[in-house]
Amino acid sequence: MPLFLIQKWSRFAAALGAGMMLLAVSTAGQANPAFWQLEWPNTDFTKHSVPLDEIFSGGVPKDGIPPIYDPQFASIAEVSRLYEGTEPVISVVIEGKARAYPLGILMTHEIVNDELAGKPIAVTYCPLCNSAVVFDRNVNGKLHTFGVSGKLRFSDLVMWDHETESWWQQFTGVGIVGQETGTQLTMLPVRVVSFDKFQEVHPEGEVLLSPRGGAGFNPYVGYDTSARPFLYKGNFPEDIRPLDYVVAVGDQAWALDLLSKEKRVETDDLVITWESGQNAAMDRRNISQGRDIGNVTVQRKDGDNLVDAVHDVTFAFSFHAFNPDGTIHK
Numbered sequence: 001m002p003l004f005l006i007q008k009w010s011r012f013a014a015a016l017g018a019g020m021m022l023l024a025v026s027t028a029g030q031a032n033p034a035f036w037q038l039e040w041p042n043t044d045f046t047k048h049s050v051p052l053d054e055i056f057s058g059g060v061p062k063d064g065i066p067p068i069y070d071p072q073f074a075s076i077a078e079v080s081r082l083y084e085g086t087e088p089v090i091s092v093v094i095e096g097k098a099r100a101y102p103l104g105i106l107m108t109h110e111i112v113n114d115e116l117a118g119k120p121i122a123v124t125y126c127p128l129c130n131s132a133v134v135f136d137r138n139v140n141g142k143l144h145t146f147g148v149s150g151k152l153r154f155s156d157l158v159m160w161d162h163e164t165e166s167w168w169q170q171f172t173g174v175g176i177v178g179q180e181t182g183t184q185l186t187m188l189p190v191r192v193v194s195f196d197k198f199q200e201v202h203p204e205g206e207v208l209l210s211p212r213g214g215a216g217f218n219p220y221v222g223y224d225t226s227a228r229p230f231l232y233k234g235n236f237p238e239d240i241r242p243l244d245y246v247v248a249v250g251d252q253a254w255a256l257d258l259l260s261k262e263k264r265v266e267t268d269d270l271v272i273t274w275e276s277g278q279n280a281a282m283d284r285r286n287i288s289q290g291r292d293i294g295n296v297t298v299q300r301k302d303g304d305n306l307v308d309a310v311h312d313v314t315f316a317f318s319f320h321a322f323n324p325d326g327t328i329h330k
Contacts, residue, residue, distance in 0.1 A: 031051070031052035031053040031055065033045035033052065039061060039062055040062070040160075040165055042164075042165040043160075043165045043166065043167070043177065043178045044177075044178050044179055045177060045178070047177065047178055047179065047181045048176060048177045048178075048181055049174070049175070049176050049177075049181050049182055050153065050169075050176045050177075052177075054153050054154070054233065055151050055152070055153050055158065055167075055177075056151065056152045056153070056231050056233075057150065057151060057152075058150050058151060058152045058231065059150075060148075060150040061150050062147065062148070062149060062150055062160065063147045063148055063150075064148070064150050065108065065109065065110050065148045065150070066108075066109060066148075066211075067109055067110065067111035067112070067113065067146065067147050067148055068109050068111070068112040068113065068208075068211065069113050069145070071112050071113070071114050071208055071209075072208075072209045072211075073099060073206035073207060073208055073209060074206065074207055074209055075204075075206065075207070076198075076199050076203065076205060076206075076207060078207075079207045079209070079215075080199070082214060082215040083102075083195045083215055083288070084195075084288035085194060085195050085196035085199075086194045086195070086196065086277055086278055086279050086288060086292070087102060087103070087104060087194065087195050087215065087278075087279055087281075087287045087288050088102070088103045088192050088193070088194060088195075088278050088279060088281050088287070089101060089102045089103065089192070089193060089194070089195055089198050089207070090103070090106070090123055090125070090132050090134065090190055090191075090192055091190060091191045091192070091193050091197075091198050091201075091202070091205075092116060092121065092123065092134055092188070092190050093190075093202070094116045094117040094119050094121075094188075095117035095118075095119075096117070097116055097117040098198070098201075098202035098204070098205035098206070099114070099116055099205060099206045099207070099208065100195065100198045100202075100205060100206070100207045100208065101123045101125075101208045102195070102207070102208060102210075102215060102216055103125055103132070103192070103216070103281040103287070104210075104215050104216025104217055104218065104281070104287045105208055105209075105210045105215070105216040106123070106124075106125035106132075106216070107125070107127055107216055107217065107218055107219060107220075107281070108212075108216065108217075108219065109211075110124060110125055110126065110127075110148050110157055111123070111124050111125075111146050111147065111148055111159065112124075112208065113137065113145050113146060119136065120136070120137035120138060120143055121134055121135065121136060121137060121188065122134065122135045122137050122144075122146045122159075122185075124146070124157065124159065124170050126156050126157035126170050126171070127218075127219075127220055127223070127281070127282065128152070128155045128156065128157075128220070128223070128229060128230060128231070129154075129155060129156045129157070129170075129171060129314050129315055129318040130224070130245065130281065130282055130313065130314050130315055130318075131156065131157075131170060131171050131312050131314045131318060132190070132192050132312065132313070133170060133171070133173065133187060133312060134187065134188045134190045135173055135185040135186060135187060135188065136185065136186040136188060138186075139161075139180070139183060139185065140183070142163065143163075144161040144162070144163050145161065145162040145163070146159045146160065146161055146162075146168070147159065147160050147161075147162065148160075149167055151167065152231050153169060153176070154171070154232060154233075154234050154318065154321035154322065155229045155230065155231050155232040155317075155318070155321075156169065156170055156171045156318060156321075156322075157170040157171075158170070158176070161180065164178060164179040164180055165178060165179075166178030166179050166180035166181065166183075168180070168185065169322075171312075171314075171318060171322050172322055173185035173186075173187055187310045188310070189307075189308040189309055189310045189311075190308075191296075191297065191308065192278075192295075192296070192313055193278065193295050194277050194278040194279075194295055195207075196277070197277070197278075197295060215287075215288075216287070217285050217286065217287065218281060218282060218283070218284065218285050218286075218287050218290070219285070220282055221283075221284060221285050222282075222283065223243070223282045224243050224245070224280055224282035224283060224315070225243065225283070226243055227242075228242055228243075228317075229242060229243060229315070229317055229318075232317065232321075234317070234320075234321045235320065235321075235324070236316075236317055236320065237316050237317065237319070237320040237328055239330060240255060240316045240328060240330055241316065242315065242316055242317035243315050243316070243317065244256070244257065244315065244316045245280075245293060245313060245314070245315065245316075246313075246314060246315070246316050246319050246328055247259060247272060247296050247298060247311060247312075247313050248311060248312045248313075248314055248319045248323070249270060249272075249298060249309060249310070249311045250323075250326075251323045251325065251326035251327070252267075252326060252327055252329070253316075253319045253323070253326060253327070253328045253329065254272060254328070254329045255316070255328060255329065255330045256274070256293060256294070256296070256313070257330070258329060258330055259272060259273075259274040259294075259296065260274050260276075260293075260294055262274070263275070265329075268301075269300055269301050270298065270299070270300055270301070270309060271297075271298075271299045271300075271301065271306055272296065272297070272298050272299075273296070273297045274294050274295070274296055274297075275294060275295050276292050276294050276295075277292065277294065277295055278292065278293060278294055278295045279291070279292065279293070280292075280293045296311075296313055298311040316328060
């Protein structure tokens with residue numbers, strides 16, 4: 001078992017107690033609502049939109065990977081010494097206000113519940129899918145707060161909300177178990193850019209601080225060059241490595257290798273550009289030493305203007321799992 005999974009199980013054991021560890025291990029990867037109900041007494045497991053046997057234990061209990069519920073920020077000048085400049089951050093801009101959420105910090109927190117320019121948002125990152133998605137936390141007029149369930153589906157983070165204890169698929173933003181089953185969260189158009197690019201475009205922007213201090217790190221060293229993903233039960237796309245990076249927009253995706261060669265791809269309604277200068281978050285422990293996978297911009301044509309489009313730079317297997325009939329342009 002990889003080191004990071006051993007560490008996860010160790011934390012899980014400490015949280016549950018040795019007496020429950022064997023039960024936890026025996027039920028990991030199995031659909032067991034009766035066991036789940038011990039930790040989730042308020043979740044309605046009779047309501048679900050996906051087969052429950054697709055949901056696996058990731059090896060940690062509820063919020064065993066601790067979300068950030070009270071995020072703290074600093075100016076670029078205050079944190080610039082922590083970064084070489086090519087590390088990836090999620091850049092969120094609302095009503096002219098900009099914040100950067102470094103992937104090195106999100107690696108070990110996965111969710112930040114925040115409010116920017118008066119809009120409540122959930123900034124999420126699933127390392128095992130390299131999926132960075134930001135959601136509006138207003139759900140049908142009600143504010144939701146999100147946590148890390150400790151469960152995975154197709155190797156992707158399953159979130160939970162404090163208000164109904166429903167489970168949500170991070171990759172799609174859809175409620176999959178409980179009262180909110182079938183509800184779709186609103187995704188916001190954001191970019192994953194290098195720290196330097198964020199600083200260049202938003203010099204007055206703020207940067208998320210790590211509760212642990214520092215710039216964060218990658219505990220999944222070399223994961224993106226692995227032969228196959230962990231805790232994944234599903235099919236793989238053809239003619240591309242499962243862990244190759246792709247840029248996903250709806251049911252279409254473009255291999256990052258293709259974009260790095262073409263530099264610019266246009267469709268009827270999209271303009272996708274690539275330029276060098278961003279480290280892979282999933283390569284080296286010190287993210288600033290990771291290989292260069294470049295910066296991607298995805299914009300939608302709106303008359304004579306271009307506006308940012310909702311997209312995700314993720315792994316090929318993840319895109320295929322959630323878009324089995326989708327197309328990957330290679």
